Amino acid sequence: MNRAIITVIGQDKVGVIAKVTAVIAECNVNILDINQTLLQDIFTMVMLCDIGGCNVDFKRFQEKLDDVGEEIAMKIQVQKEEIFSYMHRI
Amino acid sequence: MNSSFNYAEIMETINMVSNENLDVRTITMGISLMDCADSDIDKTARNIYDKICLKAKDLVKTGEDISRDFGIPIVNKRISVTPVSLVGASADCEDYVPLAKALDHAAKEVGVNFLGGFSALVHKGMTKSDEKLIRSIPAALTETERVCASVNIGSTKAGINMDAVYTMGKIIKETAERTGDRDGIGCAKLVVFCNVPEDNPFMAGAFHGIGEPEVVINTGVSGPGVVRNVLSEHPDLNLGQLAEVIKKTAFKITRMGELVAREASRRLNVPFGIVDLSLAPTPAAGDSVAEILEAMGLERCGGPGTTAALAMLNDAVKKGGSMASSHVGGLSGAFIPVSEDAGMIRAVNENVLHLEKLEAMTAVCSVGLDMITVPGDTSAETIAAVIADEAAIGMINNKTTAVRIIPAAGKKEGDCVEFGGLLGSGPVMAVNQAKADDFVKRGGRIPAPIKSLNN
Numbered sequence: 294m295n296r297a298i299i300t301v302i303g304q305d306k307v308g309v310i311a312k313v314t315a316v317i318a319e320c321n322v323n324i325l326d327i328n329q330t331l332l333q334d335i336f337t338m339v340m341l342c343d344i345g346g347c348n349v350d351f352k353r354f355q356e357k358l359d360d361v362g363e364e365i366a367m368k369i370q371v372q373k374e375e376i377f378s379y380m381h382r383i
Numbered sequence: 384m385n386s387s388f389n390y391a392e393i394m395e396t397i398n399m400v401s402n403e404n405l406d407v408r409t410i411t412m413g414i415s416l417m418d419c420a421d422s423d424i425d426k427t428a429r430n431i432y433d434k435i436c437l438k439a440k441d442l443v444k445t446g447e448d449i450s451r452d453f454g455i456p457i458v459n460k461r462i463s464v465t466p467v468s469l470v471g472a473s474a475d476c477e478d479y480v481p482l483a484k485a486l487d488h489a490a491k492e493v494g495v496n497f498l499g500g501f502s503a504l505v506h507k508g509m510t511k512s513d514e515k516l517i518r519s520i521p522a523a524l525t526e527t528e529r530v531c532a533s534v535n536i537g538s539t540k541a542g543i544n545m546d547a548v549y550t551m552g553k554i555i556k557e558t559a560e561r562t563g564d565r566d567g568i569g570c571a572k573l574v575v576f577c578n579v580p581e582d583n584p585f586m587a588g589a590f591h592g593i594g595e596p597e598v599v600i601n602t603g604v605s606g607p608g609v610v611r612n613v614l615s616e617h618p619d620l621n622l623g624q625l626a627e628v629i630k631k632t633a634f635k636i637t638r639m640g641e642l643v644a645r646e647a648s649r650r651l652n653v654p655f656g657i658v659d660l661s662l663a664p665t666p667a668a669g670d671s672v673a674e675i676l677e678a679m680g681l682e683r684c685g686g687p688g689t690t691a692a693l694a695m696l697n698d699a700v701k702k703g704g705s706m707a708s709s710h711v712g713g714l715s716g717a718f719i720p721v722s723e724d725a726g727m728i729r730a731v732n733e734n735v736l737h738l739e740k741l742e743a744m745t746a747v748c749s750v751g752l753d754m755i756t757v758p759g760d761t762s763a764e765t766i767a768a769v770i771a772d773e774a775a776i777g778m779i780n781n782k783t784t785a786v787r788i789i790p791a792a793g794k795k796e797g798d799c800v801e802f803g804g805l806l807g808s809g810p811v812m813a814v815n816q817a818k819a820d821d822f823v824k825r826g827g828r829i830p831a832p833i834k835s836l837n838n
Binding site: 302 | 390393394395396397451452454455635638639642
């Protein structure tokens with residue numbers, strides 16, 4: 294399976310999840326799991342996604358989320374899953 | 384989460400990259416130039432240019448793609464080539480400057496920032512071609528921008544070629560003078576080795592050894608900032624427990640390097656060589672090996688305890704790293720370049736860290752006296768003697784040592800030099816004034832050491 298991790302970090306505000314997930318859905322990326330925490334005012338969301346059916350290439354998908362990140366003033370990163378599994382697991 | 388990893392691990396990785404300067408320091412493509420040799424020097428130069436441009440045409444783009452996919456910075460994309468003294472040997476010419484220029488043009492064409500391999504291996508003696516290459520070094524490093532040179536003058540099996548050591552003292556002086564208008568930057572691209580590895584991906588000492596395949600991908604990882612931060616979080620651990628923490632951190636850093644190396648190898652369809660698990664500092668704040676030693680409990684790097692702390696750090700990095708990768712090689716350990724490490728620079732400026740202590744430190748970590756700036760009036764004989772001391776440590780201890788020293792023209796102790804970028808800036812360090820001229824001028828070879836009766 295072709296999976297990626299999306300992390301969203303920044304100052305909490307109304308509509309963060311709505312804005313981010315709208316782009317994810319528009320690109321036909323399936324969210325498999327979400328973990329969200331709020332530490333003081335810092336919002337952190339980690340999503341595990343299946344990008345196998347993504348209707349744009351990976352670079353374009355990153356750019357679209359970059360644009361949303363800019364709009365809501367939060368840092369959004371999309372990284373292939375392997376970097377995390379490789380780093381922490383044998 | 385619905386996978387084999389968890390939220391804390393993901394955030395740890397993100398934090399390492401965002402806040403602790405974790406990166407893959409270099410993807411280095413090794414390219415054999417053995418089939419570029421020709422009796423016509425211009426034809427050889429053309430062959431070299433064409434082959435590098437062909438083999439490395441996708442290197443930089445692939446590096447950038449991998450960096451974007453995984454969200455891991457890959458700072459440098461570089462090339463190492465067969466030692467030019469071997470490639471040029473059959474060419475009928477006076478010097479190898481045209482070959483250096485061909486390498487420089489090729490490096491610019493494919494977009495790599497450094498290319499290593501203007502090199503010769505002369506630990507037992509010099510061929511005519513080796514002599515020609517060494518004679519060409521000052522002009523080559525002055526007239527090119529991205530080419531790096533290295534010369535191996537000793538090994539545990541062969542001893543130390545003191546004629547070559549003295550020659551290199553003079554070559555370093557000449558290179559410094561020729562690039563005097565730029566603080567002697569030519570010398571920052573010139574390394575003198577003992578026991579040089581053939582698969583080192585780090586500059587300026589990288590070259591593509593004769594035991595290597597046609598083309599190969601090696602990577603060098605970094606991450607002093609990550610290690611320093613993890614140590615700062617554990618002020619109460621004893622040293623055995625601290626070593627364990629360093630090992631675990633080195634493991635994670637190296638896994639990242641291994642993943643990037645394998646991915647680059649797959650995408651470029653080039654065999655994977657090694658991961659060099661070195662802690663390579665940069666001048667950036669917090670990316671310092673000296674600060675790791677200070678986080679272990681030293682007031683300043685260079686004071687008593689520094690050698691012991693560095694020995695433990697170096698060993699723990701190797702232990703953790705070698706668990707993480709199937710092929711470890713290159714220099715592997717902690718680098719202690721003065722001008723590239725903010726903590727080292729501070730220690731020199733505060734008069735805590737001296738050349739002699741650095742020399743002791745090189746006995747227990749990778750490489751050697753690296754990016755040391757000394758007064759411009761330091762003689763070729765004194766530089767040769769410093770090289771001989773460093774080579775002796777490598778020869779006796781069966782390890783790689785090296786000297787990258789810059790006698791900055793017109794500068795004196797306490798002045799500052801500025802190389803820019805990753806090469807950083809640094810204070811001019813004091814050199815012991817007692818002369819070794821007669822010793823150096825004796826020439827000949829220091830015999831290879833006996834390896835039993837170890838003391």
